[in-house]
Amino acid sequence: MSNQSLSTRVQEELKQAVESGLLPDAARRRAMQLLGRLDQPVRVGLLGMPGAGKSKILNLLVGKEVIPDGVNLPTVQLIYGDTEQAICTLADEDKTTLNGIDVQEIAELEPIFVELRMPLPALKKISVMEVEASSGDPEALHRASQWAAKRCDVAMWCTKGFLPAEQNVWAQMPDMIKDHGFLMLTHADHIAAAGKLDIAMTAVRKAAGNEFNHVLSIATTDALASRKPDGSVDKDQMRASGGLALIAAVLKQVDQGRQSAVDRGDILLHQNADALAGKLEAVSKQDVTAGDPGQTQDATTVTLSIVENGVVSRIETDIPVSRTADSDEIKSAVVTLHPATREAYETALQYIAKQSSEIAEIVAAAGEDAPAQVIATTVEHVQWICDYLNENGDDSDQALVRARETAFDAADLAQLMQMEKNDNAAIEALSLLLQIKYELQADLAA
Missing domain, CATH: 3.40.50.300 (P-loop containing nucleotide triphosphate hydrolases)
Structure with missing residues (x-):
């Protein structure tokens, strides 16, 4: 999907989400802010x-x-x-x-x-x-x-x-x-x-x-x-x-700013998919089931501790990271990984698991700079995964090509998320890392 068609789709879906009245108040305010940026x-x-x-x-x-x-x-x-x-x-x-x-x-x-x-x-x-x-x-x-x-x-x-x-x-x-x-x-x-x-x-x-x-x-x-x-x-x-360099730099800022709003809008829509679908049941929180490539983890609960005016509070949220594919998607998603790619995936997943403890420690420690630290740490980890996957694995694996694209997109978006050092941006940054994790797990389970 082109950036233009993605932008059009996200903008239209955000408008529909706001008008539906189904979004929670905080999500609705965020959606309206994003629409303002896009308009x-x-x-x-x-x-x-x-x-x-x-x-x-x-x-x-x-x-x-x-x-x-x-x-x-x-x-x-x-x-x-x-x-x-x-x-x-x-x-x-x-x-x-x-x-x-x-x-x-x-x-x-x-x-x-x-x-x-x-x-x-x-x-x-x-x-x-x-x-x-x-x-x-x-x-x-x-x-x-x-x-x-x-x-x-x-x-x-x-x-x-x-x-x-x-x-x-x-x-x-x-x-x-x-x-x-x-x-x-x-x-x-x-x-x-x-x-x-x-x-x-x-x-x-x-x-x-x-x-x-x-x-x-x-x-x-x-x-x-x-x-x-x-x-x-x-x-x-x-x-x-020097005028051309200035204009080019400004246009790049314009494009990045709009793309950042589009990406955040897309994440917000995914985060509130169940609410927008009118579902009342709680989101399932189960891990990827090996042998069933259509079933992926639906959400991960993240808690951020912050200090505001001397009062410690914790914000807990569910981050949706994927959905269950239909039968046609399952057939197209089944992949066979070459040994080199499988080894690269396993190393990347081990890295994510090891570094997750660092993020957990930041999240657990109350502090007003916790969101900024979470974002900075996540950016570092996403960039490492991006570089590692780019240098390892079998280039003939289409699954690896897709994983690299996902990692590159996540790295670019994570960098943009540093513009807003708040809880929403921290949650969105974490969702990028988790999305890479579950995509790699799904390929390994296929």
Whole structure:
């Protein structure tokens, strides 16, 4: 199944699940959140000191000069709209709507926030918010950045050198934003003209440490100039400016964010399959039965201990990991493993069994960082299995090919789950490890 068809199927089934009224309250809220992610563009926030080149990055991302040089506006958010409109929030919190977009007219209103709606193709995939803080005061920039962190999925810190004051503001940003953070060294054309681009990038990377997902340089003036009046783009100029690398990285974040929501939605639907089917009986918790390849374990109970406001609590949940196949599926699932593959499977299963005790110890120890530890540990184990299966077994075994694909998909998804270090994400990460386990067991039992 293609990613597009999977996305369409999951989105439709989530809508039906929410409308059915059969989901438990917590699952229904989660499903609605996921639907919101699938329905809305990825939110990109542009942060940094005044004069850092945020407006030019905004213009580059949306493919049009929306905010020209020399125009001072407050925080601006661009979203898709069928017609151009500017909705200006004034100092008294009243709102004024202007048909069309005239930045000079907007500036004269002295708004404190502006929402621009424009029919630009890029805005169907991303919305862009340029965050401004008064006079570049570090405390004002901190407050504005914290406000923006709650309203964006990807953050780009635009800078001329990432100085200590900027480093301090970024250091206090939420980890989830840092995981999707870009550090953009702007004005790279001017720095390169002075022969100092390599030195500047080395210094910026050192200052950035591991606080960003990407550290890029961009000659924004050159990147914007690569877009011609007739709508064509000089790809060589765009590539040389760093604009192509930026756009590609943003599009990758968009695709990963959507795929993450699709995968989590698929897991949620599986977790609540019985509720959606209207079944009242409890989910069976029996292990794989050797000799019956159609019967697999239906669920595993996981308990997470967390601390919140000094109170220890435990969250227990059932993780469905497969289902009973019908007769046709059983026939197609029967496989014969070559000895090398069988040995690789057994080694992988022994590894899972051994490492499960480590996860159990984390789960048993109450602590507010338990979910994050569970996810990190699970990611490590899934990656080990992925690498091991890729290097061992008989390549002619179709079952091994499928197992490798499952492991690779699980590894990618587990990495994405680190974006949300909470109980739901921890449970979903564990379900990936268990799914690999039961697929290997099913092949061995066939």
